[in-house]
Amino acid sequence: MLEGIAIGLSTALTPGNLLFVMMGCLVGTFVGMLPGLGPMSAIALMIPIAASLDPSAGIILMAAVYYGAIFGGSTSSILINAPGVASTVATSFDGYPLAKQGKAGKALAIAAYSSFSGGVIAALFLLVAAPFLANVSLAFQSTDYFALMVLGLVAVAAFAGKGDMAKALLMTVVGLMLSTVGTDQTQGVPRFTLGMIDLVDGISFLLLVMATFALSEALMAILKPKDDADRLKEKDASQNLGSMAVSMAEAKDMAPVIGRSSILGFLIGVLPGAGATIASFLAYGTEQRLAGKEKGAKFGKGSVRGLSAPETANNAAATGSFVPLLTLGIPGSGTTAIMLGALIGYGIQPGPRLYIDQPAVFWSVIVSMWIGNIVLLILNLPLIPYIARLLAIPSRFLLPLILFFSLIGVYFVSFNTFDIQLMVIFAVAAVVLRFLDFPMAPMILGFILGGMMEENLRRALLINDDSWSFLWERPLTLSILLIAAVCLVLPFATTYIGRLKNRVFGDSPSAD
């Protein structure tokens, strides 16, 4: 492990890579701060640049953008009560009330210290867990990978909100369908190309991500622009931050919260599909319960604990989500799904072999997480008063620029104008589906995992003489598939039991 850390340090600490960490954190903070644009859009916008770098530098850049975007999301949550991403919604519960009390600077500092601690502690866990899991997963076969991918896809849908599971599963299937466009890899047969030569190689994942996230976000903002009161609020909040000092008593109050939320966040992040949003809400709820009556009552009114818990947990979960990506090659979240796509673009197959075949990439990602968190704390925090002013850039300039960067990002990779037209088509579909409250992240995950899933299933069938019996004869495969089945059935079962309870005890005052 020490050798690995040394490899990671020597790779991540080169002047060029350090520059990419700093640049990534800054750009990520800026993009994440813009309401509506989250880490997925931020990373998607960075892919064209990352593609021109070597794999280590590219992944370091994207990881830095990831943290930066989460940090930036917290900033807009605190300052203007407009979370850039779902994972920072819980941050606004206590961050915004603090800002309203004239303590925006303090709230930002608490968020930064908590994020830093959560990220650093989780990176320590990752350091231990990733090589261990990678060694264990060396025993995995194609059949197990297929089962794991099924689990990953089902888990994402299972963690969707109440009543949204069918929609999330449907979007996953749509993603899987899109992944089948192009030439079939094994039999060399064109599928769904509609006779167009431009579709023979399939749909580029970058194109799909840019169209469904960055482009559709900007188009949604064009569809429903903010009113003048909101704009005034943003301008005002970005100019009056107050002191950034955190008192000793507040630090003491935060310390145990950070410890607990880091562990919770990391564990939730490791689970495929759960991610930073669930981690932040769980940490918030847990701390509220643990805080006792007096301190618990302050939650939602500007509690230091209430701000620290979700901030720590969402950063720890972001780090945790790298565990399945780096060790199994299965993304734990939409964001890591994009990173998986980028790694595949480099010709690197994440999974247990990554640890052995590409130690520089594996370890530099882990080490860069520490560096990224340090950069966020010592560079971004003091710069926040200036970065926050970017919130005041008029949307009439910002939105066309986002559209331009999205389009040109894809065009610069393929130099094919057909891609721009295809992006417009996907953007229209994405805007319509978002307007109808259909989630996009499961679709991206389905798209990324689709090709790999089909390939692993085919390989498994080839090894097993075209027999499907491996699904129930190999204990590991069967166990993973059973877990997937439980993930699938459990939300429906709990909803059904809940309804049944309501029907039986519905009108009774002593029901609970």
Added chain:
Amino acid sequence: MLYSKDRIGGVLLLLFCIAYGLLSRNIKLLPFQMDVAFNARTMPEVLTVLGIGLSLAVIVFPGSAARPELGGYRWGQCALFLGLMSVYGLTIRPLGFIVSTSLFLMIGFALLGERRPHILLLVAVPLVVVFWVLMTQGLDVFIEPLPAFLKNGGS
């Protein structure tokens, strides 16, 4: 409830899944490819069944009864931007990067309310030129800057 967001989305995706299923029948397989347990059509066929089943589930058991509200949205402006992006895709080669992108940005800014011509020019053109220099000089990504008729001095 009948025209809820979930149901409309479900119907749209049901149509998509049916179209996908119909197109999957056009996947041409050679006789020996048909005999294997998993051929190029297997996954699309399974996905069609899953997609149709899930679409129907969303339509029959919608998670929410929220109805789409079309009022208060700038649909026309959004459509104009979609058109603008499409035209940008068509003009980036014949007009070159700098001209087409500057025009794209200036029209975009103007569509969102910026009417001062000097501001449109001063924001768009320098930004596009700096971006082009950064890409070509910094990242070695070359893109033709000028219109086709000006290439090689117009020869």
